[in-house]
Amino acid sequence: MxxxxxxxxxxxxxxxxxxxxxxxxxxxxxxxxxxKSPTQKVPDVPTELNGQESDDIASGSDATAASVEEHDKSDETPVSTPAESNDSTxxxxxxxxxxxxxxxxxxxxxxxxxxxxxxxxxxxxxxxxxxxxxxxxxxxxxxPMDGQTLTDVLHSNGINVRYLGKVAGLIKHLPHLWDLFSAEIIVRSAKHVVKDILRQSPDHNIAPAVAHFLNCFFGKVLAASTKGSTGSPQSKTQKKSSQSASSKKGQSAFSQLTSDGVWSDIKEFAKHKYQFEAPDDVRVGAKRVAVLRNLCQKVGITIAARKYDLHSTTPFQPSDILNLQPVVKHSVPTCTDARKLMEAGKIRMAEGTLNEAYALFSEAFSLLQQINGPMHKDAANCCR
Incomplete structure (x- = not known):
């Protein structure tokens, strides 16, 4: 609805x-x-300048008398009610x-x-x-500092996430914002690609499918060379073996993915949904650790806590994929006043006025304690 x-x-x-x-x-x-609100305009009264001082004094006295009469009349005029002013709304x-x-x-x-x-x-x-x-x-x-804060700021201004490409095209001259917007668009596009792969994979192949996709996304996976004889007659046993092999290929369809194919799908999806032309160096210029964290949060992937060589050919193994949890959208209560105080505190901290920033963060934390309680992510961000 x-x-x-x-x-x-x-x-x-x-x-x-x-x-x-x-x-x-x-x-x-x-x-x-x-x-549409009515505006009151004060008309300009033309005055004639005379050289005589007596005329100036007389005109001044007349003006003061007229102003007193207008003041008395204004006291008698009724004040517009809020209902009348809200008619246009x-x-x-x-x-x-x-x-x-x-x-x-x-x-x-x-x-x-x-x-x-x-x-x-x-x-x-x-x-x-x-x-x-x-x-x-x-x-x-x-x-905004990361993808989540960027999404919150867009929503608070009434802008949908599908306008990320539109906004990104207007901040190309700011490198830090361009990197943030481009990384967010790439991660959101990769989320849809990996979800399509997971839908086609059986349950027992989820970990290998996720690991192979991450290797294609961060590493360099080339197409596997397949050689087979064509044109030779096959017996029934050979046909059965070929059918079983084809069924195995259907089960492991993700193994046919390559890095170029995955990135081609990501760029195509970004262009279709976000009207964003991904540059050629987006694979090299992206901050890989931040992108990996953002992608795992959006898809619900839990990986092993170890140091990954994200510049290698295959940095991930199926044993590194520990869990895949569903990501469900739900309404989280937020305090708008506390959010505004936190943003003001961040600005003061960036300007170097630490005392004012501390006062703003303290006020925001007290509001969050009263409204949301201590076990809330905004309260944790406020104390960070």
Whole structure:
């Protein structure tokens, strides 16, 4: 069930699950209410300058008398109630069923108005929200450190993760942000590739399949040379043996993967979903330890705690894959005020004002203790 309308920038059957975030809808409604709010304008009163001092004094006395009368009248004028000021906000209503395959109720004019409003939100996202977010990144008002904080910052600004490529194209001049965005896109694309491999692998081959994929992803796995005689007649026993061999090949289809093939699939997926052109040196320039950690967290892979030579040809063995856990999305309660205090503390720490940073972190920690308790990841991050 949708509570927000479809994203007008992603229309089609392949994008039927692309909806707008509630933070974006709230920001758009607030911006529209500010535009529609009545503004009082004070008209300019022309004055004639005379050379005589008596005329200036008389005009000054008249002006003071007029101002006193206007002040008395302003006291008698009624003050606008909040209900009247919120009328413009209450009129902004969205139809969550627009741009879907369902038949909409209402007149064609109403349907067209609903679609125009949703398109306006999509334009607001591309023309206002994303440039403002890029400006905050450039001015260090927002400083994501890893993939999780980057996702949280995007969601708090009302930007979906599918716009990672759009944002990455605007921060190419910032190397640290470019590395973070490109690594996040590569990891998310690799997650879908490895999930497709796991769906085709039997349960007893999960560890070898994951290890082989990681070797293709970080190492250099070449295609296995297969040589066989063709054109010679085969007996029944030979046919049975070939059928058993083909069944084994079907069970171990992951063994046919190569590094070039895996990276080709990753780049193709990144271009299709995120509109991101992965550079040729993305395999060399990526921080491999951070990418490995991020990929294992997103897929649910548990590997052995040892030092891996990620620059070797096959750095992983099937015995290194200890477990594969399901990753389930769920709602985690968060404290917005504490998050803002933590971000402000990080900015103060980067500026070198440690006393102000300590005060902000202490206030954030006290809020987290009262709301979420000590056993919460934000409380741990605050004490880090």
């Amino acid at each position: 949708r509570v927000t309308p479809r994203d007008s920038n992603y229309i089609g059957l392949q994008h039927r699950f692309c909806v707008l975030r509630p933070e974006l809808v709230a920001s758009f409604v607030e911006a529209e209410s500010i535009k 209450a009129e902004i209503l969205f139809n969550p069923n627009v741009f879907t395959e369902y038949k909409l109720a209402g007149s064609p004019e109403e349907i067209e108005a609903d679609e125009a409003l949703v398109k306006k939100v999509g334009s607001y996202l591309l023309d206002t929200v994303i440039p403002k977010f890029v400006q905050d990144l450039c001015s260090l008002d927002v400083s």
